[in-house]
Amino acid sequence: MKTFELSKKDSKNGRRHFKVILHEIYPDSCVDEKNGVASEYNDNGISWIREYCEKALPTLEGKSIRCEFLDEERTFLNGHGETETKDGLPIFENAVMIGTFEKGYITDIETDEGIKTVCIGEGTIDGLCYHNFCEKLEEDIEDGNAPFGSVEILKTGDNPSIIYKYGYKDYGRIPMVFEYSGYALLGVRPADKTAKILELNQSNNVDKEDFTMGENEIKAIVSQVVGEMNSSAEEINAMKEECEKRIAESQELVKELQAEIERQNENIAELESKVTALNEANTALTAEKETLTGEINELKSNLEDAQKKEKIGELNAAIEGFTDEQKAFAQAEIDAFNENPLTSEINSVVDKIHAEIGKKYIEEAKKASEHVEDDVEDIFSEINEKKVSEEDVDIF
Secondary structure, three states: OOOOOOOOOOOOOEEEEEEEEEEEOOHHHEEOOOOOOOOOOOOOOOEEHHEEEEHHHHOOOOOOHHHHOOOOOOEEEEEOOOOEOOOOEEEEEOEEEEEEEEEEEEEEEEEEEEEEEEEEEEEEEEOOHHHHHHHHHHHHHHHOOEEEEEEEEEOOOOOOOOOOEOOOOOOOEEEEEEEEEEEEEEOOOOOOOOOOOEEEEEOOOHHHHHHHOOOHHHHHHHHHHHHHHHHHHHHHHHHHHHHHHHHHHHHHHHHHHHHHHHHHHHHHHHHHHHHHHHHHHHHHHHHHHHHHHHHHHHHHHHHHHHHHHHHHHHHHHHHOOOHHHOOOOOOOHHHHHHOHHHHHHHHHHHHHHHHHHHHHHHHHHHHHHHHHHHHHHHHHHHHHHHHHHHHHHHHH
C-alpha cells in the first residue's frame, strides 16, 4: 500500500475523499502481563493493541478531521489548535474542522520500515471551503512531503477518564476503554510517524461554463502562451549557446591537459630509464666492491701470516745460541710469542733466558763456594797434625 494513492473518481459535490493512518497497532506479544506494561509504544508512550482498537473503531464515524492554520490562505499547518481544558475535555478554539470520518478499519501496509499493522480512517474533506489547502496538500503529497497527523481519543460514557489496562503509565500504557474523537493534521513533529495522509480524492469534474469564453479571449490567451513559449525558447537557445561555448572551452582545456600528461609521461619514462641504468651500474659496482674486498682481506691474511713467520724466524735466530735447557727457562714466553708474534717482544724472551741463566749461575757458584771452604779447613787440619807429630818426634 502506497503512502498516498490518488483516486480517479470524480467528486460531484466538492467533497474530497481522504485516507489516513490513525496510528500503528502493536503486537500482543509486546504486553508484559506480569509487570503490567508494554515494551513497544509510540513517542507519547501509548501502546495500541488490536483488541481494544477494534472495539473503539465504530466511534470514529462522523468524527472530525481538523487543522490549525498558520496563514490567512489556510495552507500551512501548525498543531492541534488546543487552547484549554474544560470539564476534563480539551478545547480546540484555534482549530477548524475541514472534514469528517466515515469509517475505520485495521490492515497491514508496506512502509519504509517494512510491513506494519495500522488503524486506517477514511472520510471526506470539504474541498469547496478549503480549496487552497487541498491544492497545497496535493502538491505536498506529490513532492513526498505529505503532512503527519495525530489521532485524538476521549473517555467513554460516564467513565471519569480513559481506562488503561494495568493503569496509566508514562511509557507502555495500553488504552482499553476509549473512543476516537477526531484527528488533527500537523505541521509539527507527530507522536506516531506512521500517522500521515494516505489518500486524497482528485476531482476531474469541470463545469462547462468554464469554457464559454469568446474567440478573442481564447486567441489572446493562446497569443500570450505562444509569446511566453517563444521567450522561453530564446532563453533556452541562449543557454544552449553558452553551454556549447563552455563545452568547447572545456574540450580545449582537456586537450591541453592530455598533451601535458603525455609530456609528463615521456619525462617519467626517461627518468625511469635513467634510474634503471643507475641501478644496474650500482649493482655492478657493488659486485666489484665485494670482489675487491675479498681480495684485500685475502692479502691482509697472507701479509699477517708472513709477518708472523718473519717474527717467529727472528725469535728463533735470537735464541739460536742457547741450549735447549736454557731455552726451557722461557718456554712459556716462547709459546706465547709463537701464538701471537705480532704483539709480542723478542727481547722479553731473550731477557728471560738471560735472567734465568744468571740466576742459575749464581746459585751454582754459591754452592761451589760453600764446598771449597769445607775442603780448605780439612786440608790445613791434616797438615798441622803432621807437623806436630814430627816435632814431637824430633823433640823427643
